[in-house]
């Protein structure tokens with residue numbers, strides 16, 4: 001079923017005559033529009049894509065599933081006209097996306113019943129089609145190549161920022177449009193910071209280095225983490241590396257369609273807890289991945305979402321020891337009926353780069 005038809009089915013269930021789609025990723029998902037300003041009004045019989053003068057050419061080229069409307073006085077004003085024209089009486093809005101002042105504005109402007117909706121399109125986006133999966137695979141492929149490249153670049157004496165810049169320019173040269181989040185390069189004690197974005201710190205011999213990075217490629221994101229050692233690292237760091245790797249592998253071996261996010265999370269969490277490091281693993285095991293780098297489904301201890309074939313999730317357990325260092329290993333996985341496929345091919349055995357000159 002086409003995306004708009006699947007959405008219309010949900011509108012029926014929610015007893016809505018139309019949905020005002022203002023989240024740009026959702027706009028892209030429904031229409032293919034890749035620009036940075038536009039909205040969609042979906043009714044049971046029509047779909048309108050509303051944008052401004054700057055995007056006339058692009059919209060006419062990219063948007064085939066909706067009527068293109070160029071507004072003169074503002075998107076909301078144009079939507080108000082369409083609502084009147086099509087005699088819409090109940091309109092859904094994307095509650096997660098709209099801020100309070102936008103809401104107050106349309107409340108004044110629109111003369112109809114406005115109902116907040118909860119992530120309707122985000123729920124559709126969870127399950128990828130084959131075209132989306134093919135693009136995510138390509139995004140992961142260049143991500144793997146970037147990791148291979150960076151292993152030849154990292155040595156004692158370079159800064160985390162130099163590593164991030166090298167990684168980012170490599171990815172852009174391979175076709176990435178941007179990074180999917182600020183590149184994390186966390187070395188030494190900083191590797192105990194789960195989101196230690198690259199800093200001016202110089203990488204030293206004896207450091208564990210965690211690199212967590214991803215890119216946008218043709219609109220879709222990748223997200224991968226590897227941790228490796230520069231020179232010899234302590235026994236404790238090696239121990240937690242092996243525990244995190246086993247936890248990560250347990251998710252790959254044990255996940256399949258039909259499990260809840262909570263059950264997937266437990267595959268990693270229970271093992272890390274059993275090994276005595278539960279309190280040092282304070283984030284979710286994973287998250288959905290697609291047009292957004294963090295999207296539904298959640299793969300956390302609270303997630304009751306059931307895994308469905310062709311969802312794409314991350315598998316990223318970690319252990320972080322303050323003042324000592326940390327380890328995280330992350331792959332992107334496609335959910336299959338009887339298991340998962342990991343899309344990344346970068347090695348996971350502990351890599352120890354030979355000591356360089358500091």
Ligand code: GLY
Nearest residue numbers: 181212213223224
């Ligand atoms: N890779 C960063 C994160 O998933 O939070």
Ligand code: MN
Nearest residue numbers: 223314316330
């Ligand atoms: Mn991630």
